Amino acid sequence: MSKVIKFLQGNEACVEGALMAGMRFYSGYPITPSTEIAELSSEKLPKVGGKFIQMEDEIAGIAAAIGASLTGKKAMTATSGPGFSLKQENIGYAAIAEIPLVVVNVQRGGPSTGLPTSPGQGDVMQAKWGTHGDHPVICLTPDSVKETFDLTIRAFNLAEKYRTPVILLTDEITGHMREKIEIPEVSELEIYDRVMPEKGADYKAYRLDEGDLVPKMAPFGSGFRYHVTGLMHDETGFPSNSTENADVLIKRLMGKIEANKEDIITYEAYETDDAEYLILSYGGTARTAKAAVKKLRAEGIKVGLFRLITVWPFPEEQVRALSEQVKDILVAELNFGQIKLEVERVVKGNANVRLCGKANGEILTPEELMKAFKEVL
Amino acid sequence: MNNPLVENYFRVDKLPHIWCPGCGHGIIMSAIARAIEKSGLDKDKVCIVSGIGCSSRAPGYMDFNTLHTTHGRALAFATGVKLANPELEVIVIAGDGDLSAIGGNHLIHAARRNINLTTICFNNNIYGMTGGQYSPTTATGDKGTTAPYGNIDRPFDITQLAAGAGATYAAKATVYHVNQLQKYIEAAIGHKGFSMVEAVSVCPTYYGRKNKKGSAVDMMNWLKDSFVDMKIAEKMPEKAVGKFVMGEYVNKVEPEYTELYDQVIERLKG
Known part of the structure; x- marks a missing residue:
């Protein structure tokens, strides 16, 4: 082909x-x-x-x-x-x-x-x-x-x-x-399709099979008639005011993502093995960050890039582990520090966390980022 | 409960419903069920979509594919359901506030597209779920908890609003005139294109009490006396003076949206 x-x-x-x-x-x-x-x-x-x-x-x-x-x-x-x-x-x-x-x-x-x-x-x-x-x-x-x-x-x-x-x-x-x-x-490609109930199965829209966190989903019109609502609901999908039921549902909704973080979280760690400094970035801005890291490396500075690919759930463990290795983390983003705050929360004071951010419609240039980076040296 | 209509078309284990004694909404809900029965629809192929409010709780009790959405958005969700699977008979249940205030934009555009959705507006002239605030159909001068000195807004005629926006079927009846109401709902279900039936309901708890309209029975009698059939109004205009006119305002055939889309798909195959 x-x-x-x-x-x-x-x-x-x-x-x-x-x-x-x-x-x-x-x-x-x-x-x-x-x-x-x-x-x-x-x-x-x-x-x-x-x-x-x-x-x-x-x-x-x-x-x-x-x-x-x-x-x-x-x-x-x-x-x-x-x-x-x-x-x-x-x-x-x-x-x-x-x-x-x-x-x-x-x-x-x-x-x-x-x-x-x-x-x-x-x-x-x-x-x-x-x-x-x-x-x-x-x-x-x-x-x-x-x-x-x-x-x-x-x-x-x-x-x-x-x-x-x-x-x-x-x-x-x-x-x-x-x-x-x-x-x-x-x-x-790996293409995933939602799991549907088998024809004729005894189906409840939000009932979990043992060990599962995600219920099967029948398409409307397939013979399983059920209710869907934005209210807290029981396993039939019908609204429920029960605080006990609400507790189970909201914890499962949060839990199904939390329990599968390993499957969901992806990131790129570039030149981080021996890094003493870290630049953390994401999206289009990470391209600037990578260029800056390459230039700084050429100057002999041991700096690496951690690039978020999954923003949420946040790769807490990975960022925390790196924070134990590096002295300084410079977060590069086109805002006034939204992810910087998250990094600060996650590293718990292990490393100094700084921001190179702006929100005037311009992209960051490698030179701007290098200049901001070098303030720590 | 040995009522075959209830057993066939309702989720008996979810009853009783949450509506107040004397509320007109149950009459509309059963008229919809009877209209579905008369239309001979396959329950698996019926989808009932609602927004938020008293009336929007109806689908939960009805044994079909049922979707209780966000406030005002029932028609937008329903448009997605219908376009994605035109085999489904999609019926939208919405209150007057849901349909003509927060959801007004979706109403005029669904009507404009002439997408094959059947909308039943449960019009009780008030926001009941939140405790009796005036809605876009509250009459000028009437009271609500947010119109303590009388409503200075002018009300919508929802049937005429839908008709003006391009609905190809639009009719109005009341919960007193339930046989007529059911007949219009049946016609709306059978109609290919955007159809709307305004079902004028009563809210004795909030609207009635706030405006001293008497008991639920008094309010039903008021509907009986205040509405006149369009055919009578046309023949004997003197009988319609000071009254509301009910009947089929629009009933016409125009190209339907999902069929037009399927034609585009077919054309691209060629």
């Missing part, structure tokens, strides 16, 4: 990955800088028998995707900061009702309408805490076009496996950057 090489934007790679993962439904609302994801989905989905719909607003965009997912289709919606804020209530709905879903946020400069065509990384905490109440979160962030392709597939796989919304947090840098990527054959 001849290799398929394409020259794609991150946003285009996201759609290519989604289709390979089995996306058959997209609903959303136009917003810069994510719009190419909607445009390409509208072109490609009907060609594979899938459905695209441009909804009347961002809230409807996620709501329709949740509805589609309940019929057994793999569904996605994409947006940017302002739209991500509007989608938050229904992200919580998908979390409590356990509906697989991929939500892409191509981050731009905020707050509010902010800087629509410029990059930002100010939504990392919104990805974790944006919806109300305690809830599980899986959030992935790519640093290249190829990784956008790979992580979109992974986002669908994790959503299906753990019956939860998965947030793919890209940014204007990776979303609009063009790179050469090799598109694999579907047969080369």
Whole structure:
């Protein structure tokens, strides 16, 4: 089989990955800088028998995707900061009702309408805490076009496996950057589909098989009639006010992600084996960080890069272990320290934690980062 | 309980429902069940979607694929269900606040698309679940807990709103005129395209008490006396003076959204 090489934007790679993962439904609302994801989905989905719909607003965009997912289709919606804020209530709905879903946020400069065509990384905490109440979160962030392709597939796989919304947090840098990527054959990929009950099985929508943390999911229309609600519910899906029941449910929802952290968390540790200093970064900004690390290494400085690929759940153990090895951690991000705070929390004073951040719509340059880094020397 | 309708179409173990004594919502819920029975629908292929509010608790009691969503968003969720699987008969249950205030945008756009959803609006003219605040259908001058001096807002006519936005079937009846209501729901289910039936309900607990409308029976009698059939109103306009008109406001055939989409898919195959 001849290799398929394409020259794609991150946003285009996201759609290519989604289709390979089995996306058959997209609903959303136009917003810069994510719009190419909607445009390409509208072109490609009907060609594979899938459905695209441009909804009347961002809230409807996620709501329709949740509805589609309940019929057994793999569904996605994409947006940017302002739209991500509007989608938050229904992200919580998908979390409590356990509906697989991929939500892409191509981050731009905020707050509010902010800087629509410029990059930002100010939504990392919104990805974790944006919806109300305690809830599980899986959030992935790519640093290249190829990784956008790979992580979109992974986002669908994790959503299906753990019956939860998965947030793919890209940014204007990776979303609009063009790179050469090799598109694999579907047969080369690991694609995960949600587990459904067998026909005729005695089925309760939220009953767990022994040892499982994720209930089987029957598509609407398949003969299993059940109730889905955003209220705390019992194993039939029917609302329950019982505090005992609520305690079991919320702990299981949190627990199914916590217990599978090893499966969910991925990261890149670059030149960290002998590192005395660490730069920690993610997304498009991690490209700057890697360039800075290479230049600093060329100057003989023992510095490494820890790049988050999974933002949430946060790779606490890995970062803590490195904090015992290095003197200083410089967090590079396009905000005023959202992940820096998380790193401080995790390293518990083992290492000095500093920030190289900005939120004016510019990317960080390797020179800026090197300058900030060298202040510690 | 030896009622075949209840046993066939309701989750008997989830009853009794949460509604107050005298509430009109149970009448609408049973009219929907009877309309589904009359339409001969396969229970496995019926999906009932609701938002938040008193009426939106109905699907929980009904033995179908049921989806209780977020406030105002039932039509948006339902649009996803229907487009993803057009084989499903999707019925949306929404209160007046849910449908025309927080969910108003979804109502006008679902109507505009003419997607084959059947919407039943349980209109009790008040936010009941939160304790009696005025809604977009509360009459001017009426009281609510947030309109202690009388409501200065002008109310929506939800049926006309849906019709104006492009609904291809729109009808109105009350919980007093239940046979007519059931007939309209049946017609709406059978209609291909966006259909809406406004079921005017009563809320004796909040609306009635706040506005001194008397008992539940008094409120039912008020419905009987205040609504006149469209056919009578057309023939004898003098009988409709000062009254609300119920009937089929719109019933027309236009291309349906999911069929149009399937045509696009077919065209691309060629």
